[in-house]
Amino acid sequence: MQTSVIFATSHGTTQKVAEKIREHIGETNCAIYNLKDNPSIDLSNYQRVIIGGSIYTGTMQKKVKEFCNANIEKLIEKSLGLFICGMNEPAFEEELKNAFPEKLLEHASSKKAVGGEFVMEKLNFFEKLIVKKVSGVKESVSKLDFDKIRQLVSETE
Numbered sequence: 077m078q079t080s081v082i083f084a085t086s087h088g089t090t091q092k093v094a095e096k097i098r099e100h101i102g103e104t105n106c107a108i109y110n111l112k113d114n115p116s117i118d119l120s121n122y123q124r125v126i127i128g129g130s131i132y133t134g135t136m137q138k139k140v141k142e143f144c145n146a147n148i149e150k151l152i153e154k155s156l157g158l159f160i161c162g163m164n165e166p167a168f169e170e171e172l173k174n175a176f177p178e179k180l181l182e183h184a185s186s187k188k189a190v191g192g193e194f195v196m197e198k199l200n201f202f203e204k205l206i207v208k209k210v211s212g213v214k215e216s217v218s219k220l221d222f223d224k225i226r227q228l229v230s231e232t233e
Contacts, residue, residue, distance in 0.1 A: 077155070077233070080122040081108040084129045084139040087198040090161045093190055093225060097126055100229045111139040119147065124155040124232055129175070130192065131162035136175035144177055152179060157186040157232035163194060163211065163219060186231035191221040 079101050085091045091110060098106040109117050119125060129140035144151065160175050162168065168189035173181065181187060194207050196216045207213055 077105065077123045078121055079106040079124040079126065080117065080119065081106060081126045081128075082111060082117060082140075082143065083108070083127070084111045084137040086130060086132070086137070087193075087195055089193045089195070089220070090128055090130050092193075093128060093159065093161060093220065096222065096225050097229055100226060111143055115139065115143070116146075117143075119150045119154065122154065124157070125151060126157040126159065126228065126232060127151075127176075127180075128159035128161065128190075131160050131164070131171045131175065134164075134167065134171055134174070136160065136171075140175070144180055148177055148179055152183045155232050156180065156184040157188075157228050158184045159188045159190050159225075159228055161190055161192040161220075163192040165189075165191075165219075184232075186228045188224045188228045189221075190224045190228070191219040193218040193220060 081094045081097050083090045083094045094108045098108050129137040158176050160172050172189055194213050194217050
């Protein structure tokens with residue numbers, strides 16, 4: 077089954093997840109697309125599509141929302157997986173619900189919050205200030221859930 081993993085990332089964590097998904101599927105059957113570099117993707121060659129992005133202040137990245145809204149009808153014809161990256165675990169369920177159009181959430185065979193990272197070296201001054209103030213984190217931390225990433229892949233087969 078040919079798979080497309082489509083994502084947006086600000087500091088690289090969502091790309092890391094996309095690459096891990098491709099590793100589980102196999103490089104010959106999986107293409108990954110960063111929406112920053114590929115805002116329009118021809119989905120016709122893919123039977124499975126997995127879409128994800130990071131959550132900032134409770135909101136999915138704009139490029140992911142725009143892509144999903146522009147391609148809803150094509151996406152509901154595919155085996156579909158959806159994921160978010162974020163660090164606010166108590167809010168994961170609500171953030172996931174708000175990240176994607178309802179029609180896609182209803183169609184998707186897998187919807188996962190796969191955790192996230194604070195990579196302090198990649199944050200600008202204001203981002204560091206906000207992270208320190210809101211979360212109390214002062215150094216880089218990774219809370220990616222690799223089991224959920226594996227589940228996402230297996231549930232969309």
